[in-house]
Amino acid sequence: MFDPEIAEIRFGTGLSPALAAPRSVQDMLAGLTAPDDMAQRFPIEPYDRFRKRITDFNAARRGIRRNRGTEAEAEFQAQRKTISRSARAAYGDFFRNSLLRRIESTTGLRERLAFFWEDHFTAHGKVMIARYATSPYTEEAIRPHIAGRFEDMLIAAVTHPLMLHYLDQMQSVGPGSTLAQKAARKGNTRGLNENLAREVLELHTLGVSGQYQQADVTQLAELFTGMTLDRSLAFEFENSRAEPGAETVLGRSYGGKAADLADITAALRDLARHPATAEHIAQKLARHFVADSPDAELVDAMRRAYLANDGALMPVYEAMLTHPASWQPDAQNVKLPVDFVASGLRALGIGEKTLARTREKTLRDVLYLPLQIMGQPWQKPIGPDGWPENNSHWITPQFLAARLQWALLAPQTLRRDLPDPRDFAQAALGRRLPPEVAFAAKAAENRWEGVALVLTAPAFQRQ
Amino acid sequence: MTDFSRRGFLGRAAVLGCSAAASPLLTPISMAAVPGDRRLVVIILRGAMDGLDVLRPWGDADFSALRPGLAAKRDTGLALSDYYGLHPSLAALLPLWERGELGFVQATSTPYRDKRSHFDGQDILEAGTVDLAPAGRRSGWLNRLMPHLPGAEPRTAFALGREEMLLLSGDAPVSNWSPDVDVTLTEQGLRLLELTMQNDAQFGGAMAEAIALAGSDGDGVTFTPGDGDMMSEMMGDVKAASRGKAHLKIADFAAEQLRADTRIVSFSLSGWDTHNNQARTLKAPLSALGETILHLKSALGAPVWQNTTVLCMTEFGRTVRENGTGGTDHGTGGTMVLAGGALKGGRVLGRWPGLGMSDLYQERDLMPTSDVRAWAAWAMRDSFGVPRTVLERDVFGGLDMGTSPGLLL
Numbered sequence: 001m002f003d004p005e006i007a008e009i010r011f012g013t014g015l016s017p018a019l020a021a022p023r024s025v026q027d028m029l030a031g032l033t034a035p036d037d038m039a040q041r042f043p044i045e046p047y048d049r050f051r052k053r054i055t056d057f058n059a060a061r062r063g064i065r066r067n068r069g070t071e072a073e074a075e076f077q078a079q080r081k082t083i084s085r086s087a088r089a090a091y092g093d094f095f096r097n098s099l100l101r102r103i104e105s106t107t108g109l110r111e112r113l114a115f116f117w118e119d120h121f122t123a124h125g126k127v128m129i130a131r132y133a134t135s136p137y138t139e140e141a142i143r144p145h146i147a148g149r150f151e152d153m154l155i156a157a158v159t160h161p162l163m164l165h166y167l168d169q170m171q172s173v174g175p176g177s178t179l180a181q182k183a184a185r186k187g188n189t190r191g192l193n194e195n196l197a198r199e200v201l202e203l204h205t206l207g208v209s210g211q212y213q214q215a216d217v218t219q220l221a222e223l224f225t226g227m228t229l230d231r232s233l234a235f236e237f238e239n240s241r242a243e244p245g246a247e248t249v250l251g252r253s254y255g256g257k258a259a260d261l262a263d264i265t266a267a268l269r270d271l272a273r274h275p276a277t278a279e280h281i282a283q284k285l286a287r288h289f290v291a292d293s294p295d296a297e298l299v300d301a302m303r304r305a306y307l308a309n310d311g312a313l314m315p316v317y318e319a320m321l322t323h324p325a326s327w328q329p330d331a332q333n334v335k336l337p338v339d340f341v342a343s344g345l346r347a348l349g350i351g352e353k354t355l356a357r358t359r360e361k362t363l364r365d366v367l368y369l370p371l372q373i374m375g376q377p378w379q380k381p382i383g384p385d386g387w388p389e390n391n392s393h394w395i396t397p398q399f400l401a402a403r404l405q406w407a408l409l410a411p412q413t414l415r416r417d418l419p420d421p422r423d424f425a426q427a428a429l430g431r432r433l434p435p436e437v438a439f440a441a442k443a444a445e446n447r448w449e450g451v452a453l454v455l456t457a458p459a460f461q462r463q
Numbered sequence: 464m465t466d467f468s469r470r471g472f473l474g475r476a477a478v479l480g481c482s483a484a485a486s487p488l489l490t491p492i493s494m495a496a497v498p499g500d501r502r503l504v505v506i507i508l509r510g511a512m513d514g515l516d517v518l519r520p521w522g523d524a525d526f527s528a529l530r531p532g533l534a535a536k537r538d539t540g541l542a543l544s545d546y547y548g549l550h551p552s553l554a555a556l557l558p559l560w561e562r563g564e565l566g567f568v569q570a571t572s573t574p575y576r577d578k579r580s581h582f583d584g585q586d587i588l589e590a591g592t593v594d595l596a597p598a599g600r601r602s603g604w605l606n607r608l609m610p611h612l613p614g615a616e617p618r619t620a621f622a623l624g625r626e627e628m629l630l631l632s633g634d635a636p637v638s639n640w641s642p643d644v645d646v647t648l649t650e651q652g653l654r655l656l657e658l659t660m661q662n663d664a665q666f667g668g669a670m671a672e673a674i675a676l677a678g679s680d681g682d683g684v685t686f687t688p689g690d691g692d693m694m695s696e697m698m699g700d701v702k703a704a705s706r707g708k709a710h711l712k713i714a715d716f717a718a719e720q721l722r723a724d725t726r727i728v729s730f731s732l733s734g735w736d737t738h739n740n741q742a743r744t745l746k747a748p749l750s751a752l753g754e755t756i757l758h759l760k761s762a763l764g765a766p767v768w769q770n771t772t773v774l775c776m777t778e779f780g781r782t783v784r785e786n787g788t789g790g791t792d793h794g795t796g797g798t799m800v801l802a803g804g805a806l807k808g809g810r811v812l813g814r815w816p817g818l819g820m821s822d823l824y825q826e827r828d829l830m831p832t833s834d835v836r837a838w839a840a841w842a843m844r845d846s847f848g849v850p851r852t853v854l855e856r857d858v859f860g861g862l863d864m865g866t867s868p869g870l871l872l
Contacts, residue, residue, distance in 0.1 A: 068787070126582065373625055373641055382627060383600070395665050401644045401673035404656075408646070436662070440655040449652040456656065456670075458663035 001327050005430040010331065010463045011289060011321065012108025014343025017427040018351075019106050025321045029314065031107030032147040038105050039143065041352075042097035045090065047162060050136035051233040053090070057083045057129050087129040092360045094135035095368060095378060102342035103351045109317075110146060115338070116288050117142045119386035121157035121204060123166040124379060130165065134379040137162040150281060150311035151272035155265050158200055161229050167196035167384060174225035174243025182240075192243075197221035199384050205271040207280030216249050223247040223267055226259050237261045250274070278306040285320060287389050291332035295325035329432075331462035334391045337374035339463065340403060341367060341410075344455050347428035350414050358414065366410045373402040400456075407455035412448045421450025434459050500770045501805060501846040502721045504728045504759065505605060505839070507630060508752070508777040509585060510735035513791050514798025515783060515829065516745060517553065518567045518811065522546030525818035530785045533741060547811055552749035555757060559802060564760075566808035568799040568838050570816050572779055572831035579793035581736070584778030589629035591836050591859050602633030604839070605729055607858045609635035611849050612726070620727040621720050623713050630729050638725075642712040646677040650685050710751045711758055718762030721771070726847075735777060738790040756802045768804040772842050772871060775800035780829050783818055796829030799838060805846070805871045812838070812868055833865075840864045845871040 004021035007028060008014060015021070022028045060083060063076030102111045118138040125131045141160045145153035157163055164170045172193035173180050183190040197220035201212050226242030229235065242259030252270060255263035271277060282302035286294035298320065305319035306312075320326055335343065345351070355363070371378050375394065381387050388394075412418055421441035425433050437457040444450030454460060516533055520526050522545060527534045541549045543560055547567075559565035575587040586595055591604030609615050621638045622631040631637050648656065653674070660667040678684040710732060717728040732755065734748035752775065760768050780797025796816070801808060816822050816830035824830045840854040840862060855862045 369625075373644055382629075382632075391665065395669045396639065397669050397673035397676050398640045398644060400666070400669050401646050401677050402641070404646050404670075404673070405644055408648070434659075434662070436658050440659050443651070443655055445649050445651045449649060449655075453652070453655050453659055457659040458666040459659075461666070 001324060002321075003327060003329075005432060006327055006329070008108060009343075009432070010326075010333075011112065013102040013105060013111055013339070014108070014346045015428060015430055016103075016346050017349055019104070022106075025318070028107075028109050028321060029318055032110055032113070032314070032317070034107070036110070036143070038101040038107075038111070039139070041104070042100045044094050044097055044135045044139045046140040047133060047136040047160070048140060048234070050090075050133055051161065053083060053087045054125075054128070054130055054133070055232055057087070084129060087132050089360070091132035091135075092363060094132070096355055096358075096363060098135060099342050099345065099367065100352055100355055103346045103355075112289070112339075113146045113317075114138060114143050116285070117146060117153060118379075119381070120284065121153070121163070122381055122384050122386045123157070123160065123163040125162060125165065130162075133162055147314055148312070149272075150277070150306070150313055151269045153313075154204060154272050155268050158196070158204065158268060159227060159235060159261075159264070161233055161235050163196070164227055164229060164235070167199055168193045169196040169224060170228045172196070172221065172225055173241045174222055176244050177225060177241050179238075179240040192218070192221050192225070194218060194221040197224055200268075200271070203385055205268075205280070206274060206276040207283075210274075210276040210280070212250060219247040220249045220267065223249065223254055223264055226261070227264065272311050273307075275307060278303045278311070282306060282316065285316065289320065289333075290326055292390050295323075298323045298325040331459075332391075333389075333463055334394050335461055335463050336387060336394065337371050337376035337399075337403070338378070340374070340461060341371060341406070343463075344407070344411075344428075344460075345414075347424070347455075347460075348411055348415060348419065348451070350411070354414055362413065366413050370402060370406040370410065373398075374406070375399045375402075403461070404452065404456050407452035408448060411451050411455075418447040418451055421447055421454060424451055425454045428454050429457075429459055432459060499726070499847060502726055502728075502763075502767065502771040503842060503846050504717065504721075504771065504773040504803075505630065506752075506755070506773065506775040507585065507589065507628070507729070507731040508735050508748070508775055509731050509733045510581065510737075510748075510777075511584070511779050511781055511793055512735040512748075512777040512797065513737060513741065513745065513781040514569065514777075514796075515780070516741065516791075517550045517749065517800070518543075518569060518798050519548045519550065520546060520569075520815065520818070521548050523815070523818050529783050529818060532789050533785050533791075543811070550745070550749055552746050553753045555753050556802075559756070559760075560809055563809040564802060564804055564806055565756075566801040566806055567811045568801065568813045568833065568835075569811055570796040570813050570829050570832045571799055571835045571838065572796050572833075573835050575779065576795065577825075579779065579795075581778060581793075586629060588776060588778050588835070591839075593861070601629060603628065603630035604836070604858050605631045605727060606633030606635050606637060608727075608843055608847075608849065608854075609633075609637065611853050611857070612847055616724075618720075618724055621717070621725050621729070623717060623728060623730040624709075626731065628729055628731065631727075640676055640716065642716040643709060644677065646674070646684055648685060653685055710755045714755045714758040715762055718759055718767075721763060722767055737781070738786070738792060739788045741785075741790040744790070752800070760802075760804075765804070770805050771803040772805045772846055773800075773802040774839060774842055775802075776835055776839070782827050783823060783829055784827070794828035795824045796831040797835075799835060801838075801870075807869060807872050812870075834862065836862050837864045838868070838870070841868055841870045 002025050004023065005015060008021045057080060060076050060080035064073055064080065067073040067076060105111055121142060123137055125133045137160060141156040142153060145156060173190040175191050180190045194217050198217045201210060201217060202208050206212055222243040226237050226239060228238050228241060239259050246253045246256030249267055254267045282299045286299050286302060301319045301323050302316050305315040309315040368378060376387060421444055425438055425441040437454060437459055440453040441450045444453055519534060521537050537548060538551065541551060541554060543549055556565050573587045574593045575584050583595065589603045590601050609620060612619060617636040617638050620631055621640060622628040623640055623642065625641045625643060660670050674684055713730050721728060732748060732751055737744045756773060763771060776799055777797050779793065779795055781791035781794040786792050814832040816832050820826055822830055836859050840859060841864060843849055844851060844854060851864060855864055
């Protein structure tokens with residue numbers, strides 16, 4: 001059962017030589033409802049602030065277009081450059097701060113959950129500086145709801161401007177809406193885009209094996225019409241885009257009177273409380289934290305906790321953390337690259353003092369690019385289904401070589417005085433230090449190889 | 464510095480006293496019969512290459528007037544025929560043209576139209592379908608070819624480079640490698656690495672292969688102290704990318720694998736989005752393309768090169784008119800570059816649509832006269848003998864390949 005080292009390694013962000021591990025499951029859970037100290041200490045701007053960067057950037061581009069060949073053009077060009085440089089710098093800070101949160105936290109579980117839910121609700125900008133908006137989205141739509149109810153997170157994510165952009169909801173127009181009719185009179189067609197509706201059913205709620213039909217996708221897509229962005233890229237519900245009439249999703253009817261966002265949120269709440277959603281979420285959490293094929297009883301305990309509490313997440317986490325299958329001594333899962341890198345830095349004691357003054361270029365070469373070579377470019381999974389969970393995806397020659405290369409290069413680039421590998425092995429693996437790794441740390445010819453051998457040892461790479 | 468081949472790795476492990484059956488690091492990579500001798504290299508040119516500047520249609524009366532800056536001077540030394548001339552940055556490829564090892568397809572494109580987004584255009588090119596499946600359910604046409612190659616193993620196809628290649632992604636297992644990964648350890652470090660992996664079969668097997676792959680890029684895996692700065696060498700591979708030599712490392716690695724059991728390699732070259740001052744900005748990517756092809760040829764050696772076909776494809780062409788900043792903007796019909804000893808080259812394939820106003824697509828772009836997927840399909844048909852129906856139906860999901868262009872020798 002509960003073991004402070006397993007708590008840090010499997011459910012947190014790794015062992016730290018400086019920070020104390022949680023003392024109990026209650027301790028771990030209490031951390032999630034305590035004030036968000038890491039968000040205070042390493043701030044990331046919410047999307048509501050970030051969107052001004054995008055609108056300013058677009059205004060500068062308009063200025064350039066309208067003043068082609070005049071003196072004013074140069075001024076707008078300069079503006080655009082400044083805005084874009086500042087957004088890139090902010091993006092660098094988001095990256096730095098999200099790593100620091102993992103490295104400095106005494107509630108690693110919160111950081112792991114923030115990642116898990118960000119991945120579950122994958123969304124990112126597809127153009128220009130909107131590409132940097134993922135962290136601001138997470139900060140606003142995901143992080144505040146981690147210890148709350150699933151349905152509140154679902155609504156926050158699905159109605160978020162970045163999601164509406166990412167899954168094409170902002171282009172979707174009800175075929176019978178006034179806007180579509182107006183377009184038709186001018187000879188244009190405006191119609192439905194099912195992308196968001198499909199992913200809500202398949203990825204966000206019921207799961208791909210959920211009992212829904214194409215008709216449910218189409219009906220939900222019709223129900224979603226009206227949700228779009230205003231000129232300032234904030235959320236807007238526009239009646240003229242909404243499909244008139246009621247829609248039926250999974251046998252339940254929504255709307256019918258004047259189009260209303262409340263009908264959409266009602267449908268999302270029902271989807272969130274559906275038994276298939278409980279199963280999907282329980283399964284996914286257990287896979288992420290425990291094993292590729294998690295213990296069926298563990299999943300069932302989590303599923304029941306979800307249903308018994310109307311999708312409140314704390315009881316689900318509690319069910320996971322109080323189940324013996326979660327504490328099996330042998331680690332099953334391989335750390336994702338971002339877990340690997342952050343836990344490596346944490347074990348090495350490379351934290352705020354070092355990273356706060358690391359130059360952006362070093363950060364890029366030593367942390368950002370290596371993640372890409374390990375197969376996990378930061379916040380850029382290929383599709384809305386997020387990162388693969390199965391170990392076999394990550395244990396490939398290329399990805400392992402990239403981890404080894406990083407383990408050899410990064411520690412000494414970031415820290416001049418590398419620790420004695422014997423001490424480091426102890427700090428990084430605690431009582432779980434296998435004899436062969438202890439031997440390798442002792443027998444290494446030099447410090448950097450000793451450190452790298454500990455970091456690349458399967459005992460460190462698994463959680 | 465010793466070269467640390469896989470054979471060396473096995474030998475060294477034996478010295479350590481591990482039994483071959485017990486040590487997961489020593490699982491040899493077994494190779495079944497590979498699918499024939501033909502090799503196929505597919506290079507994705509990301510950013511939309513301006514075909515009209517690469518393969519200049521001097522014979523078209525409208526060409527020079529559309530491009531007053533870019534087509535100011537006709538260099539007869541670069542003539543491929545009375546009609547076509549080559550871009551000066553590809554001059555080094557002229558001998559290949561003479562030998563029939565270089566060819567082009569003009570005015571070709573994917574089915575993608577009108578929105579002219581790089582993002583979607585590349586996805587359509589690599590997915591090889593008319594419409595895009597939702598992200599996350601996409602696969603690439605080269606991946607869908609794999610189940611139809613008898614004896615195919617993961618090593619039969621390699622996607623190279625730091626970026627994910629949709630072209631080779633999908634259900635069929637393939638290999639990936641990024642030659643800017645390099646690993647250098649002392650001999651002692653390597654032995655200890657093996658020790659730490661000995662109780663984890665999954666890690667041990669993958670790491671053994673990683674060591675073999677990292678050693679096959681020519682600069683070895685092990686380092687003897689005193690032989691120079693190991694760290695700077697390892698960093699060197701990472702930094703090669705920023706020095707603009709990544710393409711040569713990729714070509715080296717590709718050749719190394721193609722000489723052995725690999726039959727298909729895919730990677731991408733970037734830098735083609737020449738909106739401004741194209742006379743200057745197109746030089747670097749074109750030189751890199753030329754160098755890559757020549758490097759592949761020499762590194763493969765004559766016998767393998769004779770069996771090799773190289774297809775270079777881009778997401779779409781660019782506007783026929785030069786824009787206001789000496790560049791070109793996103794267009795439609797583009798150009799495909801073909802190379803290889805297996806190619807029946809020295810030809811420009813595809814029907815020329817003309818550059819008159821009424822000949823153009825939407826009065827701005829070169830009109831596509833063929834589907835770029837059909838050329839790729841014929842290259843696969845002729846290289847691997849895959850039945851036409853399979854290519855049309857399973858690989859490209861509904862394509863008409865038309866009549867055979869007799870692409871290969």
